[in-house]
Amino acid sequence: xxxxxxxxxxxxxxxxxxxxxxxxxxxxxxxxxxxxxxxxxxxxxxxxxxxxxxxxxxxxxxxxxxxxxxxxxxxxxxxxxxxxxxxxxxxxxxxxxxxxxxxxxxxxxxxxxxxxxxxxxxxxxxxxxxxxxxxxxxxxxxxxxxxxxxxxxxxxxxxxxxxxxxxxxxxxxxxxxxxxxxxxxxxxxxxxxxxxxxxxxxxxxxxxxxxxxxxxxxxxxxxxxxxxxxxxxxxxxxxxxxxxxxxxxxxxxxxxxxxxxxxxxxxxxxxxxxxxxxxxxxxxxxxxxxxxxxxxxxxxxxxxxxxxxxxxxxxxxxxxxxxxxxxxxxxxxxxxxxxxxxxxxxxxxxxxxxxxxxxxxxxxxxxxxxxxxxxxxxxxxxxxxxxxxxxxxxxxxxxxxxxxxxxxxxxxxxxxxxxxxxxxxxxxxxxxxxxxxxxxxxxxxxxxxxxxxxxxxxxxxxxxxxxxxxxxxxxxxxxxxxxxxxxxxxxxxxxxxxx
Amino acid sequence: xxxxxxxxxxxxxxxxxxxxxxxxxxxxxxxxxxxxxxxxxxxxxxxxxxxxxxxxxxxxxxxxxxxxxxxxxxxxxxxxxxxxxxxxxxxxxxxxxxxxxxxxxxxxxxxxxxxxxxxxxxxxxxxxxxxxxxxxxxxxxxxxxxxxxxxxxxxxxxxxxxxxxxxxxxxxxxxxxxxxxxxxxxxxxxxxxxxxxxxxxxxxxxxxxxxxxxxxxxxxxxxxxxxxxxxxxxxxxxxxxxxxxxxxxxxxxxxxxxxxxxxxxxxxxxxxxxxxxxxxxxxxxxxxxxxxxxxxxxxxxxxxxxxxxxxxxxxxxxxxxxxxxxxxxxxxxxxxxxxxxxxxxxxxxxxxxxxxxxxxxxxxxxxxxxxxxxxxxxxxxxxxxxxxxxxxxxxxxxxxxxxxxxxxxxxxxxxxxxxxxxxxxxxxxxxxxxxxxxxxxxxxxxxxxxxxxxxxxxxxxxxxxxxxxxxxxxxxxxxxxxxxxxxxxxxxxxxxxxx
Numbered sequence: 001x002x003x004x005x006x007x008x009x010x011x012x013x014x015x016x017x018x019x020x021x022x023x024x025x026x027x028x029x030x031x032x033x034x035x036x037x038x039x040x041x042x043x044x045x046x047x048x049x050x051x052x053x054x055x056x057x058x059x060x061x062x063x064x065x066x067x068x069x070x071x072x073x074x075x076x077x078x079x080x081x082x083x084x085x086x087x088x089x090x091x092x093x094x095x096x097x098x099x100x101x102x103x104x105x106x107x108x109x110x111x112x113x114x115x116x117x118x119x120x121x122x123x124x125x126x127x128x129x130x131x132x133x134x135x136x137x138x139x140x141x142x143x144x145x146x147x148x149x150x151x152x153x154x155x156x157x158x159x160x161x162x163x164x165x166x167x168x169x170x171x172x173x174x175x176x177x178x179x180x181x182x183x184x185x186x187x188x189x190x191x192x193x194x195x196x197x198x199x200x201x202x203x204x205x206x207x208x209x210x211x212x213x214x215x216x217x218x219x220x221x222x223x224x225x226x227x228x229x230x231x232x233x234x235x236x237x238x239x240x241x242x243x244x245x246x247x248x249x250x251x252x253x254x255x256x257x258x259x260x261x262x263x264x265x266x267x268x269x270x271x272x273x274x275x276x277x278x279x280x281x282x283x284x285x286x287x288x289x290x291x292x293x294x295x296x297x298x299x300x301x302x303x304x305x306x307x308x309x310x311x312x313x314x315x316x317x318x319x320x321x322x323x324x325x326x327x328x329x330x331x332x333x334x335x336x337x338x339x340x341x342x343x344x345x346x347x348x349x350x351x352x353x354x355x356x357x358x359x360x361x362x363x364x365x366x367x368x369x370x371x372x373x374x375x376x377x378x379x380x381x382x383x384x385x386x387x388x389x390x391x392x393x394x395x396x397x398x399x400x401x402x403x404x405x406x407x408x409x410x411x412x413x414x415x416x417x418x419x420x421x422x423x424x425x426x427x428x429x430x431x432x433x434x435x436x437x438x439x440x441x442x443x444x445x446x447x448x449x450x451x452x453x454x455x456x457x458x459x460x461x462x463x464x465x466x467x468x469x470x471x472x473x474x475x476x477x478x479x480x481x482x483x484x485x486x487x488x489x490x491x492x493x494x495x496x497x498x499x
Numbered sequence: 500x501x502x503x504x505x506x507x508x509x510x511x512x513x514x515x516x517x518x519x520x521x522x523x524x525x526x527x528x529x530x531x532x533x534x535x536x537x538x539x540x541x542x543x544x545x546x547x548x549x550x551x552x553x554x555x556x557x558x559x560x561x562x563x564x565x566x567x568x569x570x571x572x573x574x575x576x577x578x579x580x581x582x583x584x585x586x587x588x589x590x591x592x593x594x595x596x597x598x599x600x601x602x603x604x605x606x607x608x609x610x611x612x613x614x615x616x617x618x619x620x621x622x623x624x625x626x627x628x629x630x631x632x633x634x635x636x637x638x639x640x641x642x643x644x645x646x647x648x649x650x651x652x653x654x655x656x657x658x659x660x661x662x663x664x665x666x667x668x669x670x671x672x673x674x675x676x677x678x679x680x681x682x683x684x685x686x687x688x689x690x691x692x693x694x695x696x697x698x699x700x701x702x703x704x705x706x707x708x709x710x711x712x713x714x715x716x717x718x719x720x721x722x723x724x725x726x727x728x729x730x731x732x733x734x735x736x737x738x739x740x741x742x743x744x745x746x747x748x749x750x751x752x753x754x755x756x757x758x759x760x761x762x763x764x765x766x767x768x769x770x771x772x773x774x775x776x777x778x779x780x781x782x783x784x785x786x787x788x789x790x791x792x793x794x795x796x797x798x799x800x801x802x803x804x805x806x807x808x809x810x811x812x813x814x815x816x817x818x819x820x821x822x823x824x825x826x827x828x829x830x831x832x833x834x835x836x837x838x839x840x841x842x843x844x845x846x847x848x849x850x851x852x853x854x855x856x857x858x859x860x861x862x863x864x865x866x867x868x869x870x871x872x873x874x875x876x877x878x879x880x881x882x883x884x885x886x887x888x889x890x891x892x893x894x895x896x897x898x899x900x901x902x903x904x905x906x907x908x909x910x911x912x913x914x915x916x917x918x919x920x921x922x923x924x925x926x927x928x929x930x931x932x933x934x935x936x937x938x939x940x941x942x943x944x945x946x947x948x949x950x951x952x953x954x955x956x957x958x959x960x961x962x963x964x965x966x967x968x969x970x971x972x973x974x975x976x977x978x979x980x981x982x983x984x985x986x987x988x989x990x991x992x993x994x995x996x997x998x
Binding site: 049050051052053056057058059060061064068079080081082083084085086087088089090091092093096107108110111112113115116117118119120127130131132135136139140141142144153154155157158159162164166168169174176178188196199200201203204206207210214319371372403404405406409412418419422426429432433434435436437439440450453454 | 548550558559585588589607609612614616617619629638639643656657661663667668675687698706713902904905931934949
């Protein structure tokens with residue numbers, strides 16, 4: 001480490017070091033003081049390196065080209081279907097978010113420290129107790145968006161007098177969760193949601209299935225859309241008197257894909273379901289997709305909620321088919337988190353690549369109730385951007401994707417030549433061609449290397465000869481060929497070479 | 500307030516109420532306990548309303564249409580000029596941000612509370628002291644992005660081995676500041692930055708001035724780009740031995756527009772500049788734009804840094820002109836915050852509307868030095884999205900802007916008719932037309948009102964007659980006219996009516 005770096009570190013860490021001295025000098029134990037500093041400083045020294053908070057990512061131009069390709073397809077499909085974009089702030093009031101995602105979810109919400117003297121509002125008795133979770137409401141009033149659904153509910157309630165219902169909105173923005181980062185799981189990630197609020201019509205379900213079909217068709221990812229109905233599941237729970245063990249019953253079922261039938265049945269029995277019932281349930285849930293939902297009718301005949309589910313699912317299936325691209329598969333074992341959905345539920349998976357769900361959604365009846373506004377039924381779906389990207393990379397679907405490199409670079413041979421080239425650069429841009437002038441009159445080789453590394457397809461060289469002749473030497477970087485042309489000829493070739 | 504709402508509030512506030520009971524029951528003072536609850540609960544009750552944190556905004560589809568219009572123009576201009584997009588996470592490590600924006604800036608950084616038991620790492624002695632700013636580093640390790648410049652420096656240092664220099668990047672993302680919200684000043688707002696790193700060429704300055712010209716030309720906002728050079732200012736400071744009062748000297752000058760010459764001179768004198776020098780300075784700084792920078796040569800002849808500034812500014816001015824749209828005005832009194840820029844500085848203002856600066860930028864030499872990497876000179880500019888939008892609204896430049904409403908809505912007359920219409924909706928979407936089916940078979944009047952309120956230009960009615968004839972009745976919502984057409988005729992008319 002050189003001197004400049006050390007002096008910089010000195011500047012940065014002076015306040016921290018003083019803190020330590022101050023803190024530990026009170027303790028009158030010099031050995032402890034030095035021990036502590038020795039332990040702590042190296043860790044802090046490591047932090048001076050330019051680094052990202054864990055679980056977050058920079059997106060390079062190359063990665064953004066892929067992400068934007070996917071986002072554009074989703075946006076276009078949303079807009080073609082009459083959905084309008086909405087954006088909400090990155091942070092919400094803490095009260096807006098807490099209590100909406102269960103205990104586990106609450107822990108994953110990033111809270112923002114109040115500005116200024118944030119300890120001011122902490123009552124002395126609370127401070128004395130030194131309990132972090134009790135202190136939170138006094139030192140934090142804001143938190144980062146955890147999903148796009150609670151902000152949607154808050155938005156709809158706040159704007160309900162200006163909104164035209166049924167309200168079709170889409171939202172593509174990042175959310176943040178203090179999850180343990182893993183491969184493919186980040187603390188900042190984008191959600192792409194479309195929801196309709198204010199209509200109970202089953203055409204909404206049809207709309208969303210169609211949207212999945214259209215987007216994955218355009219992305220060229222073969223998918224299977226699995227579909228189920230929460231009222232059917234409730235009917236079965238009612239039929240077998242499972243109300244008291246509903247949660248463990250559903251939780252086990254939800255894991256079927258991962259753990260298999262034997263373990264699901266074992267978990268059921270552990271939660272108090274008799275061996276006989278568990279056996280019966282396994283039989284029912286193993287119903288073949290093409291017999292769902294019709295074959296549930298005898299079972300649920302005396303349970304109105306269950307029959308409603310069967311009827312609704314039948315209606316959706318009949319309206320939606322045939323799909324041009326996706327395969328729609330009724331699946332009784334599809335559960336999707338209990339506390340949220342009240343009607344149809346669905347989930348999308350890639351057929352060709354192993355990669356969890358690429359999206360999911362369903363109907364919910366009481367979203368805005370948490371803000372005191374009832375009777376706004378809604379339905380919505382979500383696209384999992386990161387996973388879609390991974391699938392497309394695995395399937396090599398990004399090959400040939402154009403990045404953000406300009407179409408042409410002009411070599412800089414010195415002031416006069418650069419001025420001549422600059423005029424051409426400006427004129428090309430006016431015609432919609434992306435062009436740039438290399439800023440420094442360095443060696444030609446270096447300039448050509450720059451163009452090659454950035455994948456710029458054309459390079460123009462204009463020196464004294466070209467200036468005299470009012471021409472330009474155009475080099476096709478892939479073929480290596482060179483031609484002297486006038487402006488208009490050059491423009492045409494570069495324009496055609498575009499993608 | 501009805502019972503449902505109260506029971507809901509009960510659910511939400513139960514944990515809070517328990518907290519209070521727990522905390523205050525320790526004090527054995529029942530009166531105090533009840534008094535506290537009475538005071539605190541009404542305030543908390545008010546919070547249950549759907550509300551935004553102060554200084555933040557929701558963006559409705561109408562507002563987003565305007566914002567995206569501006570952002571698209573900026574993005575296109577950036578990309579046409581060879582800039583590539585980069586995105587960085589919403590939060591950075593706290594150490595990455597602190598110390599980069601001055602003391603005042605540091606206070607405005609939103610800090611994120613560590614997850615879990617965030618009090619665990621606070622040393623007992625620090626906790627005892629109950630000093631908020633000393634406690635911060637122990638309970639917060641992350642903070643929200645305050646601008647896009649420090650993240651750029653961090654990005655360039657982290658990715659320097661894969662980056663091709665000169666590195667032309669643009670970044671359009673929100674930033675957050677705990678500023679006191681005011682009219683036009685928000686706690687969350689977008690920055691739109693373009694920077695080049697790794698070249699000292701003055702062609703970069705030319706590039707940025709051209710970018711301002713092009714974007715504001717496309718947005719149809721007449722603007723003036725004021726330009727100055729930090730080396731010229733440094734030269735004058737040197738000439739008059741103002742090194743010791745540099746900061747107050749520049750701060751006063753920076754306010755010239757707002758407070759006028761008399762007050763600037765008064766402030767100068769207060770900071771210790773003699774009346775004679777202040778008078779001389781006023782004379783120099785009142786130099787007419789068309790005589791800048793040439794007329795400074797006699798004054799700065801013996802000050803190399805000043806002369807360098809004069810030469811560089813002359814070069815930029817000669818290379819850039821003539822501009823097709825913007826007026827480029829050399830302005831010696833342009834200062835733009837001291838601690839950052841080292842070369843050319845510039846600022847854009849609307850000519851027709853009073854509205855602070857719409858953008859600004861300049862050259863800086865040591866951006867990445869804060870992360871220990873030297874000698875990466877850079878230059879950049881920024882666009883003020885919110886102010887540009889306000890100017891365009893005032894100038895009525897958004898008139899006729901197409902929103903996100905679909906081009907056509909199909910009326911829902913019932914199951915059979917809806918199925919017939921749904922097929923047409925799908926086919927229209929395949930041709931790129933945005934179309935939707937009204938989800939519920941409610942009264943025609945209600946459906947037409949929905950279409951009118953959403954500004955949907957065409958409505959299709961297809962009942963039994965149309966189904967029999969395989970036709971569609973197309974209603975032009977603006978003209979009120981109706982025609983019966985086959986699919987292809989209908990598609991053509993809707994497609995042509997597309998903005």
